[in-house]
Amino acid sequence: MSNQIALPTLSIGNITVNLPIIQGGMGVAVSSFGLASAVSEEGALGVVAAVGSAMACDEPGLSYQQRSYRGLRTILQKTRTLTQKPVGVNIMCALSDYDQLVGAAVAEHIEVIFSGAGLPLHLPALTEGTKTNLVPIVSSARAASILCRTWAKKYHRLPDALVVEGPMAGGHLGFSLDEIAQRPSLEKIVSEVLAYVKTVEEQYQCRIPVIAAGGIFTGADIARFLNLGAAGVQMGTRFVCTHECDASESFKKMYLDCREEDIILVKSPVGLPLRVIKNAFLDRIMKERESFSCTYHCLKGCIPARSPYCIAMALTKAVVGALDNGIVTCGANAYRCHEIVSVHDLLSELQRECLAEQNRL
Numbered sequence: 001m002s003n004q005i006a007l008p009t010l011s012i013g014n015i016t017v018n019l020p021i022i023q024g025g026m027g028v029a030v031s032s033f034g035l036a037s038a039v040s041e042e043g044a045l046g047v048v049a050a051v052g053s054a055m056a057c058d059e060p061g062l063s064y065q066q067r068s069y070r071g072l073r074t075i076l077q078k079t080r081t082l083t084q085k086p087v088g089v090n091i092m093c094a095l096s097d098y099d100q101l102v103g104a105a106v107a108e109h110i111e112v113i114f115s116g117a118g119l120p121l122h123l124p125a126l127t128e129g130t131k132t133n134l135v136p137i138v139s140s141a142r143a144a145s146i147l148c149r150t151w152a153k154k155y156h157r158l159p160d161a162l163v164v165e166g167p168m169a170g171g172h173l174g175f176s177l178d179e180i181a182q183r184p185s186l187e188k189i190v191s192e193v194l195a196y197v198k199t200v201e202e203q204y205q206c207r208i209p210v211i212a213a214g215g216i217f218t219g220a221d222i223a224r225f226l227n228l229g230a231a232g233v234q235m236g237t238r239f240v241c242t243h244e245c246d247a248s249e250s251f252k253k254m255y256l257d258c259r260e261e262d263i264i265l266v267k268s269p270v271g272l273p274l275r276v277i278k279n280a281f282l283d284r285i286m287k288e289r290e291s292f293s294c295t296y297h298c299l300k301g302c303i304p305a306r307s308p309y310c311i312a313m314a315l316t317k318a319v320v321g322a323l324d325n326g327i328v329t330c331g332a333n334a335y336r337c338h339e340i341v342s343v344h345d346l347l348s349e350l351q352r353e354c355l356a357e358q359n360r361l
C-alpha cells in the first residue's frame with residue numbers, strides 16, 4: 001500500500017480549508033487579526049476571539065454593546081485585509097454582548113461562528129437568512145444532543161460542525177472540578193459524540209463533522225483523532241507560542257518558562273473552571289478579594305460585588321504583558337512548549353508528524 005502524502009481537507013458547511021486544523025479562538029485578544037489571518041493564510045482555519053472587542057472601539061458616548069459591535073467589525077475588517085481565505089470568530093455564550101458580537105460577525109460575512117462557554121441555543125435566530133456556518137462547542141454527547149434537538153425543533157437546522165472540547169483545553173472548561181478530577185478522556189468523549197452524531201446524520205440525511213479539542217499537541221495526536229473518526233482538530237496552546245500570536249512576548253514567555261505543576265485550575269467569575277499558570281497575582285487574589293469597580297459589564301452572570309477579581313481586567317492585563325495584575329490562561333500541555341516558532345513552521349511540523357503517524361498506523 002502506498003504512503004499517504006497529504007492530510008484530508010476540512011469542510012464545514014459551505015467552506016473547505018486545506019488542513020483539518022482549526023486554531024481555537026483565544027481571548028482576550030490572544031487570537032486577534034494577526035494570528036487568525038496568518039493561520040488561514042497557511043491553509044488551516046484561523047479564528048478571532050470576540051471577547052473584549054469593545055476595547056477596540058474608543059468612540060465616546062457609546063454603550064458597551066455598541067462599542068463591542070463596532071470594535072469587532074474593525075478587528076474583522078483588519079483580518080480581511082490580511083487574508084481572503086475563510087476565517088472564523090469565537091463568541092462565548094456567557095458574554096453580555098453576545099447578540100451584538102454575532103451581529104458584527106454576520107455583517108462582516110465571516111464564514112464560521114464558533115460558540116461555547118454555555119450552549120448557543122438561540123444562535124440560529126441571530127443568523128437567520130445568512131450563509132454563516134455555525135459550530136457549537138460542546139463537552140459531552142448529552143450537550144450535543146440537547147443542542148441538535150433544540151435547533152432541529154425550533155429552527156429546522158443542525159450545526160455545520162461540532163467542536164468537542166475536553167478537560168485538557170485552555171480557557172474556560174465545560175466540566176465541573178469534580179468531573180475533571182476523574183480525568184475523563186477526550187478520546188472517550190469524542191467517540192460518544194461521534195456515535196450520537198451518526199444517529200442524527202442518519203435521521204436527517206446530513207453530515208456533521210466532529211472536531212476534537214483540548215490537549216492535542218503533536219501531529220501524532222492529530223492522526224489519532226482523525227483515525228477515531230474526527231474530521232479535524234482544534235488547537236489553542238500550540239498557537240500561542242508562535243511569532244504571529246497577538247499576545248505580548250511576556251505572555252508567551254510564561255508558557256515557555258512554566259512547569260507542569262505551575263498549571264492549575266481556578267474557579268472563574270464566569271462560574272466555570274479556568275486553567276491558568278500560577279503567578280503572584282493569583283496568590284494575592286486567592287488570599288484576599290481584589291477591590292475593583294466594574295467598567296466592562298461583560299459577563300451575563302457576573303456579580304462584581306461577589307467576584308474575587310475582575311476577570312476581563314485580569315485577562316486584558318496579561319495579554320499586554322502587565323503580568324503583575326494579570327491572569328495567563330493555557331492548556332494543560334503548555335509546559336511542553338519550548339520555543340516560539342512561525343505559524344508556517346508549526347503547521348509544517350504538525351503535517352509531517354501526522355502523516356508519519358498515519359502511515360505507521
Ligand SMILES: Cc1cc2nc3c(=O)[nH]c(=O)nc-3n(C[C@H](O)[C@H](O)[C@H](O)COP(=O)(O)O)c2cc1C
Nearest residue numbers: 024025026027169170171214215235236237330331
Ligand atoms: C489563552 C487561551 C484563551 C482561550 N480563550 C478562549 C475563548 O475566548 N473562547 C473559547 O471558546 N475558547 C477559548 N480557549 C480555548 C481554545 O479555543 C481551544 O479550544 C483550547 O485551548 C484547545 O486546547 P489546547 O490549548 O490544549 O490546544 C482559549 C484557550 C487559550 C489557551
